Structure formats: structure tokens, C-alpha cells
Amino acid sequence: MRNFGQNTRYLFIFLGVFLLFSCTTTISAQNAQISEVDKLVNLARAQVNTNLDSVTYFMDRAIEKAIESQETERTIHLFREKGYYYEIYNRLEYAVGIYDQAKRHALKTKNTSALLDVYTDIAIANRKLGNYQETKTYHTLALKLAQKENDLRGI
Numbered sequence: 001m002r003n004f005g006q007n008t009r010y011l012f013i014f015l016g017v018f019l020l021f022s023c024t025t026t027i028s029a030q031n032a033q034i035s036e037v038d039k040l041v042n043l044a045r046a047q048v049n050t051n052l053d054s055v056t057y058f059m060d061r062a063i064e065k066a067i068e069s070q071e072t073e074r075t076i077h078l079f080r081e082k083g084y085y086y087e088i089y090n091r092l093e094y095a096v097g098i099y100d101q102a103k104r105h106a107l108k109t110k111n112t113s114a115l116l117d118v119y120t121d122i123a124i125a126n127r128k129l130g131n132y133q134e135t136k137t138y139h140t141l142a143l144k145l146a147q148k149e150n151d152l153r154g155i
Helices: 002-031 036-044 053-068 070-088 091-108 112-129 132-149
Strands: none
Touching: 002 112, 036 053, 053 070, 070 091, 070 112, 091 112, 112 132
16 A cells, blocks of 8 residues: 555656646647657657657657757756656666666756756665665765755755
């Protein structure tokens, strides 16, 4: 029952993120031509409930396009979204690896807000894996960074 509550929580978080970005994409499409990255992300999102391989394919293409166009914040967000999809399919080891890619981009660009989010993502995925020392390490990193940046929104 405890797992059910945690899974439900993450499903609601995912749906909230999905709706937020779906609305943003819809508004963008009405005001201007939809970007190639947005098209690829929408194709990935359409496959979430049926086929992780297709989701991965489209997310990888979207990440490549975001990197090519030097959209650093978008790149980090796309890595995080891809990691969420792996969590949904209970491929937690892969999710941690993908979050690690997001972490590298956040560190490289010195994006502390994104880094805080990624540290939390890594901690949560590790907790689900039963890697409690890693969980503690990343939650501690997130807490220290949040205190340093005076950004306690997610802590």
C-alpha cells in the first residue's frame, strides 16, 4: 500500500508537468510555428502509455536538437523528463543514468536551480532502488545547495 501512495504521487507530479508543458506548447503553436524540439517531445508524450522505446527515440532526437540549438535549460529539462519516463516504466537504473546526464549539463552551465532539481530526482530514484546512502548523499547536496542559494522551494 505504501508503494501505491508513492507511485500515485509521482503519477500526479508527472501529469502536472505534462499538463503544464502541453498548455505551453498549445499556446506556442497558436502564436508561432511549433519548434522541432516541441514536435519531437509531443511525439514522445503521445507514446508514454504504450511504448518506452518510441518515447526514448523521440526524446533522444529532441535532446539532440536542443543541444544543437544551445538551449541549455531546455536540454536539462528534457533529460529530466526522459528520466521520469524511465521511472514510470520502473527502469530506475536507467533513470539515474539519465538524471546524471542532466546533472552534468547543469554543472557545466552552472544552473543551480536545475542542479537542485536534478539532485532531488537522483535522490528519489535511488531511494526507489534501495540505495539509501546515495539517497542521503543527494538529498544532502540538494539541501546544502538550496540553503546556499536561498532556494528552499522543493526542500
